[in-house]
Amino acid sequence: MTDAPILVVGGGPAGASAAATLAEAGLRVLLVEQRDQLGGAIHRQPALGAAHTVHAPARHRRNWAELARRIDAAGSRIELHTGTVFLGVDGDGRHLFDDRATGRVVARTIRAAVIAVGAVEKIHPFEGWDLPGVMTAGGAQVLLKETGVPPTGPTLVAGTGPLLLAVSAQLAKAGNPPVAVLERGRPWLRVNALLQMVGAGQQLAEAASYAATLLSHWVPYRTGTDILSVREDAAGLEVRVRRSGSVHSLRARHLLVHDGIEPNRVGIPIPDPEAAVPVVLAGDGREILGADAAILDGRRAACMILARLGLRLPDAQVEARLKAARNVQAAISNMFRSALPEPTPETLICRCEARRLSDFRSLPDDASAREIRLMGRFGMGVCQGRFCGSTIAALRGEAVPSVIPPRWPLRPVSLAALADLKTDELES
Amino acid sequence: MARPSSMHVAVVGAGIVGAAAAHFLAAAGTRVTVLDASGPAAGATGASDGAVSVASKRPGPMMELARHARAFYGQLEAEGVFHGLFHRRSTFLIAQNALEAELVSQHGADLAQAGERVIAVARAELMNRIPGLGEGVTAALEIPDDGHALGYQITSRLLQRSGIVVRRRASVSEIVVRDGHAVGVALAGEILSADAVLVAAGIGSAHLLNLGDILIPRKGQMIVTDRASTGRPAIDGHLMGASYLAAKRGIVLDRSHIGLVIDPLVTGQFLLGGSREDNRSDHRTDAVTVSAILRAALELYPPLGARRVVRTFAGVRTASRDGLPIIGRHPHVDGLVVATGFEGDGICLGPFMGESAARMILDRPLAADLSMLTPSRFARAEACQ
Numbered sequence: 001m002t003d004a005p006i007l008v009v010g011g012g013p014a015g016a017s018a019a020a021t022l023a024e025a026g027l028r029v030l031l032v033e034q035r036d037q038l039g040g041a042i043h044r045q046p047a048l049g050a051a052h053t054v055h056a057p058a059r060h061r062r063n064w065a066e067l068a069r070r071i072d073a074a075g076s077r078i079e080l081h082t083g084t085v086f087l088g089v090d091g092d093g094r095h096l097f098d099d100r101a102t103g104r105v106v107a108r109t110i111r112a113a114v115i116a117v118g119a120v121e122k123i124h125p126f127e128g129w130d131l132p133g134v135m136t137a138g139g140a141q142v143l144l145k146e147t148g149v150p151p152t153g154p155t156l157v158a159g160t161g162p163l164l165l166a167v168s169a170q171l172a173k174a175g176n177p178p179v180a181v182l183e184r185g186r187p188w189l190r191v192n193a194l195l196q197m198v199g200a201g202q203q204l205a206e207a208a209s210y211a212a213t214l215l216s217h218w219v220p221y222r223t224g225t226d227i228l229s230v231r232e233d234a235a236g237l238e239v240r241v242r243r244s245g246s247v248h249s250l251r252a253r254h255l256l257v258h259d260g261i262e263p264n265r266v267g268i269p270i271p272d273p274e275a276a277v278p279v280v281l282a283g284d285g286r287e288i289l290g291a292d293a294a295i296l297d298g299r300r301a302a303c304m305i306l307a308r309l310g311l312r313l314p315d316a317q318v319e320a321r322l323k324a325a326r327n328v329q330a331a332i333s334n335m336f337r338s339a340l341p342e343p344t345p346e347t348l349i350c351r352c353e354a355r356r357l358s359d360f361r362s363l364p365d366d367a368s369a370r371e372i373r374l375m376g377r378f379g380m381g382v383c384q385g386r387f388c389g390s391t392i393a394a395l396r397g398e399a400v401p402s403v404i405p406p407r408w409p410l411r412p413v414s415l416a417a418l419a420d421l422k423t424d425e426l427e428s
Numbered sequence: 429m430a431r432p433s434s435m436h437v438a439v440v441g442a443g444i445v446g447a448a449a450a451h452f453l454a455a456a457g458t459r460v461t462v463l464d465a466s467g468p469a470a471g472a473t474g475a476s477d478g479a480v481s482v483a484s485k486r487p488g489p490m491m492e493l494a495r496h497a498r499a500f501y502g503q504l505e506a507e508g509v510f511h512g513l514f515h516r517r518s519t520f521l522i523a524q525n526a527l528e529a530e531l532v533s534q535h536g537a538d539l540a541q542a543g544e545r546v547i548a549v550a551r552a553e554l555m556n557r558i559p560g561l562g563e564g565v566t567a568a569l570e571i572p573d574d575g576h577a578l579g580y581q582i583t584s585r586l587l588q589r590s591g592i593v594v595r596r597r598a599s600v601s602e603i604v605v606r607d608g609h610a611v612g613v614a615l616a617g618e619i620l621s622a623d624a625v626l627v628a629a630g631i632g633s634a635h636l637l638n639l640g641d642i643l644i645p646r647k648g649q650m651i652v653t654d655r656a657s658t659g660r661p662a663i664d665g666h667l668m669g670a671s672y673l674a675a676k677r678g679i680v681l682d683r684s685h686i687g688l689v690i691d692p693l694v695t696g697q698f699l700l701g702g703s704r705e706d707n708r709s710d711h712r713t714d715a716v717t718v719s720a721i722l723r724a725a726l727e728l729y730p731p732l733g734a735r736r737v738v739r740t741f742a743g744v745r746t747a748s749r750d751g752l753p754i755i756g757r758h759p760h761v762d763g764l765v766v767a768t769g770f771e772g773d774g775i776c777l778g779p780f781m782g783e784s785a786a787r788m789i790l791d792r793p794l795a796a797d798l799s800m801l802t803p804s805r806f807a808r809a810e811a812c813q
Contacts, residue, residue: 090712090713090714090715090718091710091712091713091714091742092712092714092715092716094714094715094716096715105715105719107715366596368466368467368470368596370467370470370474371467371468371469371580374469374474374580375580375581375584381738382654382736382738384738384739407739407740408713408715408740409737409738409739409740412654412736412737412738413736413737414733414736414737415653415722415726415732415733415734415735415736415737416726416733416734418715418718418719418722418737419719419722419723419725419726419733420719421715421716421719423715423716
């Protein structure tokens, strides 16, 4: 077992930082990333062969260059598999991977695991959110980073949070400034939260640079604005919005929506640093602390593993700096906090299985999570509840999605690839 | 026995059998309390394929009873109770080599003997009906009168139609017996009194009735795929490999730990199953078993290779030592009826057996002879030892 590598899942800032830290301590690392290249959502690189650049703050570029250098320097200590999807842990404790290049599922024996699979984007559902032309703002941002090309035609950006500013500024720099940014919250009115942000110089400078870009492109930033519904007609999308109690319609070709992010925990193994094969989470997949703190959190996770293996003590400074990041995130949440409009009964909740709010309401009040799946079919589709999980948790009055317990496969996997399972276990 | 309207019956277990019994007891005017350690359809009922199939049954009384039970589904469908939930669907028994062909042919003869319609389908026609079947498939038998229903939907409908609200997380610790008569059940900090008790708690029946050496948990791992199109089954029939028949008939083939079924769901997805793992009552699935099921399924129906696996899950069947269900009055305790041990046949047999259990409690004549399933058979066997 001591020959087995430490598994790191996810090649974003947290995973890259954990992998580099473990390799620098002399351990063998198995680093798997589902995309073709490392970087995660924040440091997403142009698609292989593409040569464009998308506007990003210099600090993010420097952070990634440093992580990439450390990964390179680790050489063969890090066994890197891109295009490989972590499928979870089976009932016998096998760690399973979908190796898309060879088209087969592989089971590997590992010594410990750091899971750094990032965040999932939330959207508060409204009628029409599933129409073509509506997509998540984070998804649009990643697409822009990969292709360098913004969506064409009039584009609205809506929802809540600082990402709306970042995406809108990047769209403007790429040549298609949004028609408007519709923010549900009223950040300027949250004076206390603004004061708490004083310590967050980097984040404030970043926000100011985005705001300047939007100003120079005459993009209006409307606060206190809710999306009520979207309809599609021959000319594009008709978006009904509510601002200060009055309802009016806006027209656009694309609507990019975003209501914050939350850790991607659906089906993910439960962290257990004391287990025979220790499992720790890192980065936004553990706690939403942002891109800068994710690098620290990857280091924290690596140190936990090293401590568990008796190789090094945990790093107390890391904890203190994470606490500062936590305060900044709390201030941001506070600044953008807002009441959510009640979805109509016809609003789609689970897109995969075409289930609406009225379907959810027709389930018994005391229905278990399992009955919500079996009888309601919520979370039974190919997204496996990653998308509807938080909405259903909110409808059930729960803080964390409990709809899907730890499971495998974590992502839909080719049946032929799983039939062709390869394990590194010795034949018994 | 008291008149139904003045009786209170405690039903332990909210699976398909308990729900059916409760439904028919309530229909007779009886007051019913249904208790479940978890909730409705939380055990094998909610973790099974939906085969309402005579084709898969062991020849003899089980095949006969399955025919009664399937007809009962048809009756309840026609009466509206199961409206929209039960559909006719052919089962195809499929052989992939000479040994399997012999087994399928023997099974077909047994089915015909029991009065079942059996149609031999040659490879050419079979390929027409289910394009893409594997090279090894030479011929099949079609059982055209089989059907399909989902256990958790049937359970939910039965409870809903009779207005019964299940007491959830109500774990019964023992049956309260006074002067040789069941007078209630004990829960945490509570005795619920009743005039009669039905235990239909699957493997949970073992500790309540001291059946630990008679009931065997048998885990089954299953796989659900994505779909190519929505709203209708991907193929017109339920495919059953000879390995499944072999397991049911007690014959050991190479892959006897897998009884292969390819079940086209109405959602357009496929349900693939399943393993047969004795004395396993956990709900874990493992990649080695799942991949073995998938290889067997691919060999039978290669187009599955284009699908993705969306989830895996495991259910625990409750089998009895002699392979037959246990339903009947308790040999020593009046007012106590037991219905368990339906193994993988609970969805097919459930509504009929639940209705039969209700009749036993109400002291009414049964619609079929169930004497060979009486729990007394184990008491007799032990007395002979």
